[in-house]
Every structure is written in C-alpha cells, then in structure tokens.
Amino acid sequence: MLTDxxxxxxxxxxKIYKVAxxxxxxxxxxxxxxxxxxxxLPGEGSPGNPGYRPVRSITFRTKATQARRTRIRNGYSLPETRLRRDQAYGAIQRGESLSRAKVEKRVDATExxxxxxxAEKYFMETAPADSTRAMRKLL
Structure with missing residues (x-):
C-alpha cells in the first residue's frame, strides 16, 4: 500500500511511470x-449485452507538484482518491453507469x-396586462 x-x-x-x-x-x-x-475498475454490464466493458479505467487528477514536493492543490489526496475509488466500486456494484451519470450531469447543466x-417562458405563459391589451388595440 502506498503511503504519503x-x-x-x-x-x-x-517517461510516465506508475506505482501500485x-x-x-x-x-x-x-x-x-x-x-x-x-x-x-470492473466492467459495466454483462457479457453479450451492448455496452459491455470487461474492465474500465478512470483517472482522478491532481495539479502539478510544487517545489519537488507532492503538495496536492485543487485535486485529490491519496485518502480522498481511495474514498472516490470505493464510491466508484459501489456505483458499479449497484449497476449504475459512471459514464452515463457524467453525461446526465453535463446535460442537466446545459438545460x-x-x-x-x-423570459421566453414568462412571455409565453403570462397574459398581458389590461393596459397593454388596450394599447395594442390602438395600434
């Protein structure tokens, strides 16, 4: 197990190297x-179904190190990463799709x-005031 x-x-x-x-x-x-x-992570779905992936990989990013010391800024520390990994495992065990959740979150943000x-919704659903209707009759 990797320590701090x-x-x-x-x-x-x-070159990039990895430490388990x-x-x-x-x-x-x-x-x-x-x-x-x-x-x-273990794959999503079951063999024979569309979208089945036997193994998948996700990456939790950190920002660049500072002064040759691994001071993690605006990223995840090692314990936080382990917690997020456990959450991802749990989501896969419950049958949730990590990629689908990510896409749905992005769609919700754009909608x-x-x-x-x-303003468009307001003017479509709201009836004009009596004074506005009277003014439009004159035009």
Whole structure:
C-alpha cells in the first residue's frame, strides 16, 4: 500500500511511470512531476449485452507538484482518491453507469434556465396586462 511519505518521494523521470497502491489504484508520475491516480475498475454490464466493458479505467487528477514536493492543490489526496475509488466500486456494484451519470450531469447543466429561456417562458405563459391589451388595440 502506498503511503504519503512514499508519494512525496516519487521523482519525475523521462517517461510516465506508475506505482501500485491497492485494489486497482496506482499513482502515475509524469515527466513534469505531476501525479494522477488511475483506477482499474470492473466492467459495466454483462457479457453479450451492448455496452459491455470487461474492465474500465478512470483517472482522478491532481495539479502539478510544487517545489519537488507532492503538495496536492485543487485535486485529490491519496485518502480522498481511495474514498472516490470505493464510491466508484459501489456505483458499479449497484449497476449504475459512471459514464452515463457524467453525461446526465453535463446535460442537466446545459438545460438550466438561462435568462433568455426564462423570459421566453414568462412571455409565453403570462397574459398581458389590461393596459397593454388596450394599447395594442390602438395600434
């Protein structure tokens, strides 16, 4: 199992290299010194069904290291990554699709009610006031 001390001791090399942690999680060190945490997860679905994937990989990213020490900023630390890995395993065990959830979240964000959509909806559903109707009759 990878510890924080071992994680801090990882030095960049000319090529990306990986150090195993546990349960499909490992640390990948880039030539620039950045660290990401790829995870191998069991596949989704069952054999013979469309969309079946025997093994899949997701990556929890971190920001670049600072001063040759692995200080993780705006990313995930090792314990947080292990927790997220466990959540992903649980989602797969419940039969949820990680990619489908990601797409649905993106679609929901694009379908939010913007001011233009709100104004259009308001004017379509709201009847004009009596003074507005009277003014339109004059035109």
């Amino acid at each position: 001390v071992q994680l801090r001791a990882l030095k960049p090399a000319k 942690d546990q349960w499909g999680l490992y640390a990948a060190v880039t030539p620039s010194g950045g660290v990401s945490f790829p995870v191998l 939010t009610l913007t001011f233009g959509k709100w």
